[in-house]
Amino acid sequence: ARSNTAFGRSLLALLGGGKLDEEAWEDVEDTLIASDLGVEAATQLVDKLKQRVSAEGTTDEETMRGWLREDLIELIDPSMDRRISSRRLEDRPAVLLVVGVNGTGKTTTVGKLARVMVAEERKVLLGAADTFRAAAADQLQTWGARVGVDTIRSDKEGADPAAVAFDAVKAGQESDADVVIIDTAGRLHNKANLMDELGKIKRVIEKRSPIDEVLLVLDATTGQNGLKQAEVFAQVVNVTGIVLTKLDGTAKGGIVVGVQRQLGVPVKLVGLGEGPDDLAPFDPATFVDALLD
Amino acid sequence: MFNNLSDRLTLTFKNLRSKGRVTDSDINATIRDIRVALLDADVSLPVVRAFTSRVRERALGAEVHEALNPGQQVVKIVNDELVEILGGQTRPIRLAKQPPTVIMLAGLQGSGKTTLAGKLGYWLKQQGHTPMLVAADLQRPNAVTQLEVVGERAGVPVFAPERGNVAGYDAAVEYGSGTRGYGDPITVARQGVAEAQRQQRDVVIVDTAGRLAIDTELMQQAADIRSAIEPDEVLFVVDAMIGQAAVDTAVAFSDGVDFTGVVLSKLDGDARGGAALSIAHVTGRPIMFASTGEQTKDFEVFHPDRMASRILDMGDVLTLIEQA
Numbered sequence: 040a041r042s043n044t045a046f047g048r049s050l051l052a053l054l055g056g057g058k059l060d061e062e063a064w065e066d067v068e069d070t071l072i073a074s075d076l077g078v079e080a081a082t083q084l085v086d087k088l089k090q091r092v093s094a095e096g097t098t099d100e101e102t103m104r105g106w107l108r109e110d111l112i113e114l115i116d117p118s119m120d121r122r123i124s125s126r127r128l129e130d131r132p133a134v135l136l137v138v139g140v141n142g143t144g145k146t147t148t149v150g151k152l153a154r155v156m157v158a159e160e161r162k163v164l165l166g167a168a169d170t171f172r173a174a175a176a177d178q179l180q181t182w183g184a185r186v187g188v189d190t191i192r193s194d195k196e197g198a199d200p201a202a203v204a205f206d207a208v209k210a211g212q213e214s215d216a217d218v219v220i221i222d223t224a225g226r227l228h229n230k231a232n233l234m235d236e237l238g239k240i241k242r243v244i245e246k247r248s249p250i251d252e253v254l255l256v257l258d259a260t261t262g263q264n265g266l267k268q269a270e271v272f273a274q275v276v277n278v279t280g281i282v283l284t285k286l287d288g289t290a291k292g293g294i295v296v297g298v299q300r301q302l303g304v305p306v307k308l309v310g311l312g313e314g315p316d317d318l319a320p321f322d323p324a325t326f327v328d329a330l331l332d
Numbered sequence: 333m334f335n336n337l338s339d340r341l342t343l344t345f346k347n348l349r350s351k352g353r354v355t356d357s358d359i360n361a362t363i364r365d366i367r368v369a370l371l372d373a374d375v376s377l378p379v380v381r382a383f384t385s386r387v388r389e390r391a392l393g394a395e396v397h398e399a400l401n402p403g404q405q406v407v408k409i410v411n412d413e414l415v416e417i418l419g420g421q422t423r424p425i426r427l428a429k430q431p432p433t434v435i436m437l438a439g440l441q442g443s444g445k446t447t448l449a450g451k452l453g454y455w456l457k458q459q460g461h462t463p464m465l466v467a468a469d470l471q472r473p474n475a476v477t478q479l480e481v482v483g484e485r486a487g488v489p490v491f492a493p494e495r496g497n498v499a500g501y502d503a504a505v506e507y508g509s510g511t512r513g514y515g516d517p518i519t520v521a522r523q524g525v526a527e528a529q530r531q532q533r534d535v536v537i538v539d540t541a542g543r544l545a546i547d548t549e550l551m552q553q554a555a556d557i558r559s560a561i562e563p564d565e566v567l568f569v570v571d572a573m574i575g576q577a578a579v580d581t582a583v584a585f586s587d588g589v590d591f592t593g594v595v596l597s598k599l600d601g602d603a604r605g606g607a608a609l610s611i612a613h614v615t616g617r618p619i620m621f622a623s624t625g626e627q628t629k630d631f632e633v634f635h636p637d638r639m640a641s642r643i644l645d646m647g648d649v650l651t652l653i654e655q656a
């Protein structure tokens with residue numbers, strides 16, 4: 040609501056002064072920057088708005104706001120397909136791989152996704168391919184137990200994550216599951232060895248089954264570093280969708296606008312809390328309204 | 333293209349030098365470059381504003397106009413101001429006169445608190461202390477198990493009277509936002525300090541659940557833990573990748589638990605880490621440590637000068653100053 044006022048105030052100042060006041064425009068730009076949209080994108084949006092305002096000579100704040108909203112929604116491209124694969128295909132389970140940097144909410148998202156799919160009466164199996172972080176497999180297994188699905192894991196700390204992923208996919212196939220969701224360890228994109236390990240997990244799974252969905256989990260509080268994360272993860276595994284978590288906090292998650300454009304893959308889901316039901320489909324209009332709010 | 337500030341400034345001042353004299357509009361152009369560089373590094377807007385206006389004020393003064401090398405002078409001002417904000421108050425951990433020293437960890441979800449508990453425990457143990465960890469996150473699935481493993485890796489005992497959120501247990505408390513509590517973290521924290529006293533351990537580190545800045549209920553819980561254990565240090569653990577939310581978050585935790593120091597985590601990544609500047613600027617609390625990896629030993633004392641050149645992406649500032 041704070042930035043909402045800023046938006047209103049700046050546009051009013053801009054109109055009240057009867058001329059296009061640079062400072063007022065800067066305030067509008069700041070609203071966008073404060074949402075982690077990035078300076079470049081914010082500047083481009085404001086320049087476009089400026090041009091349109093001067094070309095069409097409007098003085099109505101609501102109209103201007105509407106134009107900005109339109110431009111943002113266009114950037115996010117509502118026409119993209121945001122569905123998640125969760126059905127058996129050609130007599131095999133769908134395979135989902137969940138990746139991202141440390142602590143973004145991968146394991147939680149796997150748990151929530153399982154919950155949604157169970158509610159749709161799918162048979163779900165989880166694979167704990169984070170064999171590295173303390174109690175990561177236990178965390179996933181607890182999620183599994185709470186939503187009523189089994190977890191394939193290794194009891195050996197530091198086991199080969201690719202082998203666990205492979206076993207999970209194999210178990211899914213043998214038990215006629217509809218979908219197998221593989222949780223992976225958080226890893227920073229600038230660590231070559233860890234990214235190689237992720238590449239290996241992907242290749243080993245593919246010996247057994249195609250991968251239908253690779254979800255990159257981004258934390259809404261992430262700033263401009265999100266772009267680099269997305270770039271590198273997309274190079275190593277073929278990212279097919281983005282999950283934006285922790286949108287229940289103050290952060291707006293504006294970084295995904297750039298990420299989506301850069302990767303050409305849609306944001307598919309948003310995380311809205313720590314509970315099993317706190318997962319929602321990404322809705323461009325809702326997202327943009329929150330961004331401008 | 334000029335991808336970092338040092339390139340941009342070098343160019344600006346190369347042009348200047350050919351003119352022989354610095355005008356106010358030259359300075360303003362420079363300030364705009366600095367603004368963009370700081371925003372690209374995720375320094376929060378209000379802090380960027382305050383910072384650039386301070387730099388502008390100094391840059392418009394005689395020290396730049398009369399300098400033989402104005403570019404050099406502006407860079408120096410920027411760097412000095414950054415280091416001052418980042419490191420004005422660096423200090424070691426405050427130890428209690430009457431042991432045990434109580435250290436409470438707080439922060440957003442996934443920021444690196446539990447991992448830090450192990451690192452801090454290990455680090456203190458190396459220095460001859462006898463730390464103990466307390467598992468007061470009864471909310472995240474298997475947070476207690478995680479701390480136990482972390483403690484084992486660090487060779488530091490863990491006090492965990494409650495299992496917390498594990499399969500087979502039912503939630504005791506429902507918080508907002510889908511979060512559920514599986515026991516009373518305030519009691520656990522209090523018992524932990526008593527246990528440390530009984531075992532004559534000289535430092536006790538209390539791990540708490542992650543919570544959002546706007547979650548008033550959970551923030552109150554953190555405040556209640558604080559009052560129950562009266563910590564000597566409350567460390568706010570924050571992810572170096574955080575963007576514009578840094579200020580809101582830091583202010584909320586400052587109001588909520590009145591933290592005494594900051595730990596920047598995941599500094600082994602390639603985020604520029606502008607949040608360091610934002611948080612130090614708005615809260616005035618010292619950044620004490622850097623967490624630099626997932627292993628127990630990936631932990632160091634914070635270096636303000638390194639952080640300043642990281643935020644500005646300036647590499648070696650001195651080299652630049654020689655070129656300017």
Ligand SMILES: Nc1nc2c(ncn2[C@@H]2O[C@H](COP(=O)(O)OP(=O)(O)OP(=O)(O)O)[C@@H](O)[C@H]2O)c(=O)[nH]1
Nearest residue numbers: 141142143144145146147225285310311312441442
């Ligand atoms: N408020 C909020 N918290 C979330 C959300 N998603 C995850 N979390 C919390 O964020 C923290 C980290 O979540 P995890 O699922 O363990 O993250 P991760 O990516 O698996 O972490 P690593 O495996 O350690 O890299 C936990 O405390 C979760 O409860 C969300 O949408 N909103």
Ligand SMILES: Nc1nc2c(ncn2[C@@H]2O[C@H](COP(=O)(O)OP(=O)(O)OP(=O)(O)O)[C@@H](O)[C@H]2O)c(=O)[nH]1
Nearest residue numbers: 141142441442443444445446447542598623624625
């Ligand atoms: N690369 C790197 N990873 C880190 C660092 N500190 C923590 N992590 C990782 O970040 C993730 C989250 O760390 P945790 O210690 O579980 O974070 P937390 O704040 O306790 O999380 P919650 O209890 O869910 O709020 C884990 O995957 C850690 O291994 C660090 O300095 N560098």
Ligand SMILES: [Mg+2]
Nearest residue numbers: 145146169175
């Ligand atoms: Mg995980």
Ligand SMILES: [Mg+2]
Nearest residue numbers: 445446469475
């Ligand atoms: Mg924790």
